[in-house]
Amino acid sequence: MTDDLSYTTLFAAALFGGILLYNYSSSDRKNKLPPGPRRLPIIGNVHQMPQEEPWKVFSEWGKKYGGIMHVDIMGQSLVIINSTKIATDLLDRRSNIYSDRPHFVMACDLIGYGETFVLQPYGDNWRKQRRLVAHDFGQAMAPRYHSLQEKEARILVRNVLKDPSSLVSQIKLRIGIIIIRVTYGYYIQSENDPILTTPLTAMDNFSFSTSPGNFLVDFIPILRHIPVWMPGSGFLKTAKEWRKIVWDASWNPYDWCKKNLETGKTLMPNLCGNFISESCGEMTQDEEDKLVWAASSVMGGGLDTNMSSALTFYMAMILNPRVQAKAQAELDAVVGKDRLPTINDRENLPYIRSIIAEIFRYSPAIPMCIPHALSQDDVYEGVFLPKGALIMPNVWHMLHDPEVYPNPMEFHPERFNNDDAEMEKVKDLTFGFGRRFCPGKHFAEGTLFAIVATTLATCDILPGLDENGKEVMPKYKYTPGTITFPEAFPVRLRPRSAQAQALLAEASTAIE
Numbered sequence: 001m002t003d004d005l006s007y008t009t010l011f012a013a014a015l016f017g018g019i020l021l022y023n024y025s026s027s028d029r030k031n032k033l034p035p036g037p038r039r040l041p042i043i044g045n046v047h048q049m050p051q052e053e054p055w056k057v058f059s060e061w062g063k064k065y066g067g068i069m070h071v072d073i074m075g076q077s078l079v080i081i082n083s084t085k086i087a088t089d090l091l092d093r094r095s096n097i098y099s100d101r102p103h104f105v106m107a108c109d110l111i112g113y114g115e116t117f118v119l120q121p122y123g124d125n126w127r128k129q130r131r132l133v134a135h136d137f138g139q140a141m142a143p144r145y146h147s148l149q150e151k152e153a154r155i156l157v158r159n160v161l162k163d164p165s166s167l168v169s170q171i172k173l174r175i176g177i178i179i180i181r182v183t184y185g186y187y188i189q190s191e192n193d194p195i196l197t198t199p200l201t202a203m204d205n206f207s208f209s210t211s212p213g214n215f216l217v218d219f220i221p222i223l224r225h226i227p228v229w230m231p232g233s234g235f236l237k238t239a240k241e242w243r244k245i246v247w248d249a250s251w252n253p254y255d256w257c258k259k260n261l262e263t264g265k266t267l268m269p270n271l272c273g274n275f276i277s278e279s280c281g282e283m284t285q286d287e288e289d290k291l292v293w294a295a296s297s298v299m300g301g302g303l304d305t306n307m308s309s310a311l312t313f314y315m316a317m318i319l320n321p322r323v324q325a326k327a328q329a330e331l332d333a334v335v336g337k338d339r340l341p342t343i344n345d346r347e348n349l350p351y352i353r354s355i356i357a358e359i360f361r362y363s364p365a366i367p368m369c370i371p372h373a374l375s376q377d378d379v380y381e382g383v384f385l386p387k388g389a390l391i392m393p394n395v396w397h398m399l400h401d402p403e404v405y406p407n408p409m410e411f412h413p414e415r416f417n418n419d420d421a422e423m424e425k426v427k428d429l430t431f432g433f434g435r436r437f438c439p440g441k442h443f444a445e446g447t448l449f450a451i452v453a454t455t456l457a458t459c460d461i462l463p464g465l466d467e468n469g470k471e472v473m474p475k476y477k478y479t480p481g482t483i484t485f486p487e488a489f490p491v492r493l494r495p496r497s498a499q500a501q502a503l504l505a506e507a508s509t510a511i512e
């Protein structure tokens, strides 16, 4: 919870304002809710909500309460699901009522993320925006962008070889270049380019403001009307600043794309450029708004998630030299040493595919998914699930269940036995559920494959060194928020050969 509005303020607001949204009756209905930690009057379980790596805490809670748990935040029901079966029974099989999104007052109304289809309620506006994106990023269209993904992966590895301390900034830049190029036809100039830095900030803010429990106003909506001079109103100032960031992140690249279609600077094909061209200047304001916010969702959806998975890759490789060596042997045997791997080689590289599936399993970038919301009362195996409940599938737990994935904390690509159906089971969880399933999955896999295969074909990935020249091993520790990243760790890349380095240099200077 943010400092500016503490739990004490919450009590005061709730008690003195007479705005108790919470009905703490012990009716039969409430008795049939899924089990969960004991609630206190008014605040429910607020005081027990974990601040760090909540997916691990909920995983522990599951041992006591089972595969489906109920948590109460100021009267708002949170249903946390640890069981894959229950998650698929509800979110996939009953997707007609489990595809809504929670209405975050802070994120949606006050900051403005409500315009993006990621947070749109399940309905017509969401459907139209999603259709725009699903077409452009579906499996059939994904190959259009392979050469771009490969080229940026080559430049990424070349640059990190030169300066290993640039790993994080290079990953941000190269993944940013890819997603902004395919969304708006704009090629980012540098890591300080506002067309990149503004969306990155918007994504940090998205991740924070959509983690349930970070803003009290989400649970006491009337607080949005408190005067700005009152103590505890700091969130209103934050919302105003963050709103401008979302707006700029969404409209500036779109306006650039539109304007430069005429000058010819807009690189085609790209999501917005395609639609603007096809509409021949006849787009209504409503259609244009939908396109802008759909594009903004794509950019947001494709930035931090892919970055997180790429960083997990480097971390896992430092910790597992055996896996690296095996992957390099596969690449040498299948691709050879005279060229770099391409995304088309993927079908002949089962061990690299297994590494990618294992990245998604070991550390899903969105470990608790993006919360869904239940649009009508439901009953599942005798437990009552109330309309409006936030449904939070604990994907991290499902992918670390030792019954399904023995020794889950080990990075062990062999666990899939080269079986793509087993790998898909992981992706079916990492990329979400039902009608909200990630529309960027194929595209994301292409980017990650290009980075993984290029790095392993050309370099050994080694631990970074501290000031005394001692190796520093990364720790398996992730940042809080809806989208999570491994905590910073140093890395070194060592070229596997002069030939590998020459191939990288050659590929990264080729014109797109």
Ligand code: HEM
Pocket: 117, 118, 119, 130, 133, 137, 297, 298, 299, 301, 302, 303, 305, 306, 309, 364, 365, 366, 369, 370, 371, 372, 430, 431, 432, 433, 434, 435, 436, 437, 438, 439, 440, 441, 443, 444
């Ligand atoms: C490693 C990469 C990625 C991961 C792990 C990932 C994961 C997810 C997850 C878990 C969701 C929520 C699904 C749900 O609510 O059930 C989601 C939604 C979404 N993703 Fe991705 N994603 C990735 C990359 C991408 C890319 C590259 C794009 C864009 C091309 C994208 C665009 C979106 C959009 C627009 C949504 C919202 C869907 C909706 O609400 O209907 N994602 N993603």
